[in-house]
Amino acid sequence: MAEKITPRDKDFSQWYQDVVLQARLADYSPVKGCMVIRPNGYSIWEQIHQDLDRRIKATGAKNAYFPLFIPESFLKKEAEHVEGFAPQCAVVTYAGAKDLEEKLVVRPTSETIINSMFAKWIQSYRDLPMMINQWANVVRWEMRTRLFLRTTEFLWQEGHTCHATAEEAEEEARKMLHVYTDFAEEVLAMPVVPGLKSESEKFAGALRTYCIEAMMQDKKALQAGTSHNLSTNFAQAFDTVFLDKDGQQKVVHQTSWGVSTRLIGGMIMTHSDDRGLVLPPRLASTHVAIVPILSNANKRNEVLAAARALAKAIQETSLHSQLPYQVGVLVDEDDTKQPGWKFHEYELIGVPIRIELGPRDLENGQVVMTRRDWARKESVALAGAPQKVVNELAAMQKDLLERARAFRDQNTFEIEDYADFRKRIEEPGGFFVAAWCQSKDCEAKVKEETKATIRCLPIGTDYRPIPAVGRCLACEGSGSLVRAIFARSY
Amino acid sequence: MAEKITPRDKDFSQWYQDVVLQARLADYSPVKGCMVIRPNGYSIWEQIHQDLDRRIKATGAKNAYFPLFIPESFLKKEAEHVEGFAPQCAVVTYAGAKDLEEKLVVRPTSETIINSMFAKWIQSYRDLPMMINQWANVVRWEMRTRLFLRTTEFLWQEGHTCHATAEEAEEEARKMLHVYTDFAEEVLAMPVVPGLKSESEKFAGALRTYCIEAMMQDKKALQAGTSHNLSTNFAQAFDTVFLDKDGQQKVVHQTSWGVSTRLIGGMIMTHSDDRGLVLPPRLASTHVAIVPILSNANKRNEVLAAARALAKAIQETSLHSQLPYQVGVLVDEDDTKQPGWKFHEYELIGVPIRIELGPRDLENGQVVMTRRDWARKESVALAGAPQKVVNELAAMQKDLLERARAFRDQNTFEIEDYADFRKRIEEPGGFFVAAWCQSKDCEAKVKEETKATIRCLPIGTDYRPIPAVGRCLACEGSGSLVRAIFARSY
Numbered sequence: 001m002a003e004k005i006t007p008r009d010k011d012f013s014q015w016y017q018d019v020v021l022q023a024r025l026a027d028y029s030p031v032k033g034c035m036v037i038r039p040n041g042y043s044i045w046e047q048i049h050q051d052l053d054r055r056i057k058a059t060g061a062k063n064a065y066f067p068l069f070i071p072e073s074f075l076k077k078e079a080e081h082v083e084g085f086a087p088q089c090a091v092v093t094y095a096g097a098k099d100l101e102e103k104l105v106v107r108p109t110s111e112t113i114i115n116s117m118f119a120k121w122i123q124s125y126r127d128l129p130m131m132i133n134q135w136a137n138v139v140r141w142e143m144r145t146r147l148f149l150r151t152t153e154f155l156w157q158e159g160h161t162c163h164a165t166a167e168e169a170e171e172e173a174r175k176m177l178h179v180y181t182d183f184a185e186e187v188l189a190m191p192v193v194p195g196l197k198s199e200s201e202k203f204a205g206a207l208r209t210y211c212i213e214a215m216m217q218d219k220k221a222l223q224a225g226t227s228h229n230l231s232t233n234f235a236q237a238f239d240t241v242f243l244d245k246d247g248q249q250k251v252v253h254q255t256s257w258g259v260s261t262r263l264i265g266g267m268i269m270t271h272s273d274d275r276g277l278v279l280p281p282r283l284a285s286t287h288v289a290i291v292p293i294l295s296n297a298n299k300r301n302e303v304l305a306a307a308r309a310l311a312k313a314i315q316e317t318s319l320h321s322q323l324p325y326q327v328g329v330l331v332d333e334d335d336t337k338q339p340g341w342k343f344h345e346y347e348l349i350g351v352p353i354r355i356e357l358g359p360r361d362l363e364n365g366q367v368v369m370t371r372r373d374w375a376r377k378e379s380v381a382l383a384g385a386p387q388k389v390v391n392e393l394a395a396m397q398k399d400l401l402e403r404a405r406a407f408r409d410q411n412t413f414e415i416e417d418y419a420d421f422r423k424r425i426e427e428p429g430g431f432f433v434a435a436w437c438q439s440k441d442c443e444a445k446v447k448e449e450t451k452a453t454i455r456c457l458p459i460g461t462d463y464r465p466i467p468a469v470g471r472c473l474a475c476e477g478s479g480s481l482v483r484a485i486f487a488r489s490y
Numbered sequence: 491m492a493e494k495i496t497p498r499d500k501d502f503s504q505w506y507q508d509v510v511l512q513a514r515l516a517d518y519s520p521v522k523g524c525m526v527i528r529p530n531g532y533s534i535w536e537q538i539h540q541d542l543d544r545r546i547k548a549t550g551a552k553n554a555y556f557p558l559f560i561p562e563s564f565l566k567k568e569a570e571h572v573e574g575f576a577p578q579c580a581v582v583t584y585a586g587a588k589d590l591e592e593k594l595v596v597r598p599t600s601e602t603i604i605n606s607m608f609a610k611w612i613q614s615y616r617d618l619p620m621m622i623n624q625w626a627n628v629v630r631w632e633m634r635t636r637l638f639l640r641t642t643e644f645l646w647q648e649g650h651t652c653h654a655t656a657e658e659a660e661e662e663a664r665k666m667l668h669v670y671t672d673f674a675e676e677v678l679a680m681p682v683v684p685g686l687k688s689e690s691e692k693f694a695g696a697l698r699t700y701c702i703e704a705m706m707q708d709k710k711a712l713q714a715g716t717s718h719n720l721s722t723n724f725a726q727a728f729d730t731v732f733l734d735k736d737g738q739q740k741v742v743h744q745t746s747w748g749v750s751t752r753l754i755g756g757m758i759m760t761h762s763d764d765r766g767l768v769l770p771p772r773l774a775s776t777h778v779a780i781v782p783i784l785s786n787a788n789k790r791n792e793v794l795a796a797a798r799a800l801a802k803a804i805q806e807t808s809l810h811s812q813l814p815y816q817v818g819v820l821v822d823e824d825d826t827k828q829p830g831w832k833f834h835e836y837e838l839i840g841v842p843i844r845i846e847l848g849p850r851d852l853e854n855g856q857v858v859m860t861r862r863d864w865a866r867k868e869s870v871a872l873a874g875a876p877q878k879v880v881n882e883l884a885a886m887q888k889d890l891l892e893r894a895r896a897f898r899d900q901n902t903f904e905i906e907d908y909a910d911f912r913k914r915i916e917e918p919g920g921f922f923v924a925a926w927c928q929s930k931d932c933e934a935k936v937k938e939e940t941k942a943t944i945r946c947l948p949i950g951t952d953y954r955p956i957p958a959v960g961r962c963l964a965c966e967g968s969g970s971l972v973r974a975i976f977a978r979s980y
Contacts, residue, residue, distance in 0.1 A: 030564070030606050031557045031594065039552035039622070046553065063532050067524035068558075068596075068627055068643050069580075074520070090559075090585035092596065096631030097577050104521065106558075106582065106596070116520050126826075132529070137558055137627065141586030153558050336616075 005348075007274045012218040016269060017147065023277045023349045025264070026147045033145040033152030037261065040349055041148075044264050045155060047283045049135065051187050052157065052259070055179050061131035061159055066113050068137075069104035074112040077237040081111065084204020088140040090152075106139040111205060111230070111256055114160045115238035122162060122252060124243045129168065131161040138260075148265030149222070149490050156260035162252040164244065166231065169253035173229040174463055176257040177210040180225040183259075188267045189280040189400035190214050191408055192224055193431075193485065195456025196465055200440055203256075207231035210463075213455045213485065215408040216269035219429035221455045221489040224266050227257035265490075270404050271373075277350030278372050280400050281393040286328045288314055288389055289346045291339055293358030307331045307357050310367070310385060317386035323393060347372065352396055353389055371396055373403075412485075418473055425450050425488065433458075435468035436484040442474035452486045495838075497764045502708040506759060507637065513767045513839045515754070516637045523635040523642030527751065530839055531638075534754050535645060537773045539625060541677050542647065542749070545669050551621035551649055556603050558627075559594035564602040567727040571601065574694020578630040580642075596629040601695060601720070601746055604650045605728035612652060612742060614733045619658065621651040638755030639712070639980050646750035652742040654734065656721065659743035663719040664953055666747040667700040670715040673749075678757045679770040679890035680704050681898055682714055683921075683975065685946025686955060690930055693746075697721035700953075703945045703975065705898040706759035709919035711945045711979040714756050717747035755980075760894050761863075767840030768862050770890050771883040776818045778804060778879055779836045781829050783848030797821045797847050800857070800875060807876035813883060837862065842886055843879055861886055863893075902975075908963055915940050915978065923948075925958035926974040932964035942976045 005022060006014040020026050025041030037045065053063070069092065075082045085108045092104040107113065114132065122130060135157045145151050159176065163169040177194050184192045192212035202209035206228035214224045232251040234240070244250045271278040281287055292307040294300050311329040318327035330351075332342050339356065346354050356368040356377075367385050370377045371392050380388050411430035415421045421432055436442060436454065447453050457465035465482035472481060495512060496504040510516050515531030527535065543553070559582060565572045575598045582594040597603065604622065612620060625647045635641050649666065653659040667684050674682045682702035692699035696718035704714045722741040724730070734740050761768040771777055782797040784790050801819040808817035820841075822832050829846065836844050846858040846867075857875050860867045861882050870878050901920035905911045911922055926932060926944065937943050947955035955972035962971060 027607065027610070029557045029603070030561060031559045031603070034557035034559060036557065036607055037555040039554050042553045042555055045555075062529035063536065064529050065527040065532055065535075065645065067519045067521045067526065068629065069521045069524060071520060087587050089587075090582045090594070092580045093583045094593075095580035096633070097579075103584075104580070113519070113521070117517065117526055120517070139558065143586070155555065 020147045035147050035151045043285045044283050056133050061133045064132050070113045072103045078205045081205035090139045108140045111234050115234045119238045119240045122242050128164045133159040154261045156258050158258040161255045166253045173227045173255045176227040180212050187282045190270045191405040195458045198454045203228045219411050221487040222266045225259040230254040276348035279350035281352045281397050286330045288329045288353045289351045290331045290355045291342045296359050299359035313386040314389050321390045425452050432486045434473035435470045435481040437472035437477045438480050445474050452488050455485045455487050510637045525637050525641045533775045534773050546623050551623045554622050560603045562593040568695045571695035580629045598630045601724050605724045609728045609730040612732050618654045623649040644751045646748050648748040651745045656743045663717045663745045666717040677772045680760045681895040685948045688944045693718045709901050711977040712756045715749040720744040766838035769840035771842045771887050776820045778819045778843045779841045780821045780845045781832045786849050789849035803876040804879050811880045915942050922976045924963035925960045925971040927962035927967045928970050935964050942978050945975045945977050
């Protein structure tokens with residue numbers, strides 16, 4: 001038997017690490033801050049990649065690939081950008097057995113190198129919009145790392161688009177905020193709050209940053225995706241210009257947007273429990289584990305045959321179902337492991353549905369089914385089991401989202417009084433919605449005194465921060481108030 | 491109109507560059523030796539990835555992801571390995587605003603970092619075989635680069651497997667040789683010679699290297715994939731051991747195998763012509779371009795409607811066909827471009843089938859169809875066009891392979907006399923099959939005097955080099971002779 005998982009209420013951080021390591025999702029590597037994504041974790045990333053890639057392509061963006069290395073001088077062309085990223089850069093100074101004339105930064109993000117190509121490719125308004133996406137690894141040197149959530153190297157997708165007008169770029173940044181919101185909720189079953197970052201939290205080089213924020217089970221926030229309106233900041237630095245219909249030379253307006261392997265960490269901290277990983281069915285590759293009970297040698301062949309037939313029937317039923325994926329079914333025929341060991345294993349690694357099938361079940365024409373997020377087992381007629389599986393997979397995807405949303409809503413509070421906030425951010429914690437006067441000083445004061453930051457400014461139908469009444473949480477001033485979500489975060 | 495492509499017979503190397511740049515498959519980047527893979531090229535890589543990934547998973551290997559960085563000390567643990575790769579390494583010496591205590595090499599290949607994890611994960615024979623594959627970028631500093639064929643950074647997949655016995659490792663290395671052979675021929679329509687590398691050409695750290703070699707249209711060879719039996723070389727260096735059934739501690743036997751974005755270059759140089767890219771249908775995402783002739787304003791709507799209906803009919807017919815992909819159809823409704831411009835464009839970027847549909851065609855119930863590898867156009871009944879498209883896509887895939895195989899066979903020669911060889915390697919060139927005495931000196935002499943190398947030793951059914959009779963091409967000795975293919979190469 002494997003080691004025990006630390007319960008969430010005892011030590012949430014240790015619980016998270018136990019789940020990631022014991023479910024063999026990722027492991028620590030010998031390179032400081034870099035993780036190894038093991039097959040169980042990588043298959044989740046493959047599901048994310050496949051589904052999100054389809055959504056990104058549906059917006060008109062096309063995939064491409066740009067160099068891993070960025071000449072140091074490129075990063076320096078956009079002043080805020082280099083200031084934001086320089087402390088986190090890994091730098092190649094030596095290559096091909098020689099010192100390099102110009103140092104190469106391992107990409108922390110690719111706005112600069114991609115702009116150097118945009119400037120070459122874009123001549124006229126006919127070349128616009130140009131919409132590119134890249135699936136790649138990036139490196140940001142981190143002092144304190146945590147598997148999936150914050151690692152020196154991570155995998156992500158980064159979209160980069162160029163538009164003829166400021167309006168089109170803004171529309172694109174907003175569109176991607178919706179794509180990420182829908183994706184997080186429909187696929188990860190992770191409810192998110194879309195909003196705007198404050199000036200001090202926005203991307204280094206952006207005009208404004210939209211983001212989606214999720215609440216983890218310890219009530220801390222996780223930034224799960226960002227979409228930036230870059231205005232002409234990078235385009236000016238790289239001279240990314242085009243000849244417009246009116247014969248004028250103009251600078252393009254740009255966006256960039258990305259999500260990363262961090263999503264896997266967010267998904268784990270949203271759904272999993274003290275027994276291990278709970279995986280939304282849309283992220284699973286094995287959806288059903290059938291465990292035949294083979295201890296009775298006389299019945300062994302009969303039970304095995306029934307288990308295999310059931311697996312086939314489930315796959316066929318799923319093909320004609322509304323499920324947006326093909327159901328993966330595994331029949332565990334391993335004789336060297338006990339059923340109890342197998343049940344534990346499938347719970348640990350988060351297989352959504354487990355079915356037990358023994359000689360007595362077979363006599364009674366039934367199977368024993370349990371959903372990973374249930375605390376109970378259910379007897380189900382063998383003949384109806386395939387349809388039941390399909391129904392429960394769809395229901396589980398929905399239930400996980402609803403449960404997580406209810407949890408978040410129960411732990412989101414309107415707050416006005418700062419003393420009260422300081423107490424409640426410690427216990428019980430959560431998202432605190434308060435009025436904020438938009439001053440950096442107030443934001444910094446809250447951060448320093450409570451370790452809570454402004455996760456986002458929720459937006460109205462006009463995509464602008466929502467005006468608030470009353471007084472600023474921090475300074476009690478009453479001017480330029482907007483609603484802000486304060487929380488501790490990953 | 492775009493620039494003109496240099497004809498192959500004038501300057502093959504310039505022709506290749508013209509095709510890659512003008513078809514917008516890749517571009518030079520501002521980082522020395524690194525390329526940008528543009529959407530037209532990246533979509534080919536996506537097809538390769540998708541198809542090969544399925545084949546790799548079918549062998550039982552699972553995808554994972556390991557760090558980009560390798561501690562310098564790891565590379566040094568396997569003596570031949572570091573000697574082979576050190577001159578090509580890019581090295582991070584500075585990160586997070588500090589000099590690193592231990593330098594980090596940007597992975598040129600991942601045997602060492604992966605072995606450090608294998609050593610941790612593998613305890614017992616029950617953990618074997620362990621079969622891992624990684625899709626990743628790697629960096630090898632190159633002096634002379636060429637888009638796709640040889641670049642400082644490239645994309646690839648690298649498989650790494652551990653086995654309990656030498657026999658199983660050898661079997662795995664051979665199995666992957668077959669997977670690559672089938673993939674190259676079935677998907678890239680690129681015929682390959684499977685064989686063994688000579689000692690001096692094998693992978694740095696391997697016991698033996700199997701490879702597939704293809705002939706380009708200039709009769710030079712391209713190494714298109716390799717599969718290495720690593721024996722226990724890396725496992726010993728990293729102490730990757732297991733407790734066997736017999737209670738003994740043993741070192742695992744390993745393989746590694748990979749193909750890269752170089753395959754795209756090989757595919758281009760196998761099939762393309764003086765008009766641009768010729769793409770095997772299995773690598774296309776747009777298989778059919780329908781160009782409606784819209785110059786007659788009165789007939790415009792009617793022609794457009796017919797073109798759209800045809801597109802739909804082709805897609806539906808393909809769904810019920812034997813084609814292993816869904817046919818992508820594009821209707822080019824762009825009014826700002828002339829049909830002649832469009833024809834040129836679709837030839838350049840290699841859309842396999844082009845259909846013209848004008849008012850007169852519609853009256854006659856027909857369309858004009860051409861296959862990218864045909865020199866002619868064909869009138870086809872409109873009603874039969876969808877089935878014709880499906881048939882021609884299947885035929886084109888087959889014809890490209892057969893044509894390339896015939897070309898290779900016509901340019902492969904048995905040779906005995908060295909003086910004759912020295913003349914014919916210059917003109918006409920090709921693959922020269924000769925006896926070789928297996929001495930490094932003879933191999934080096936041929937290389938120095940003719941720039942031809944031993945591309946591979948063709949293998950018999952026992953996977954060993956095929957014994958030859960007669961005399962060594964270089965030294966005229968008659969001992970330990972095997973058949974070897976000599977050729978100039980990329």
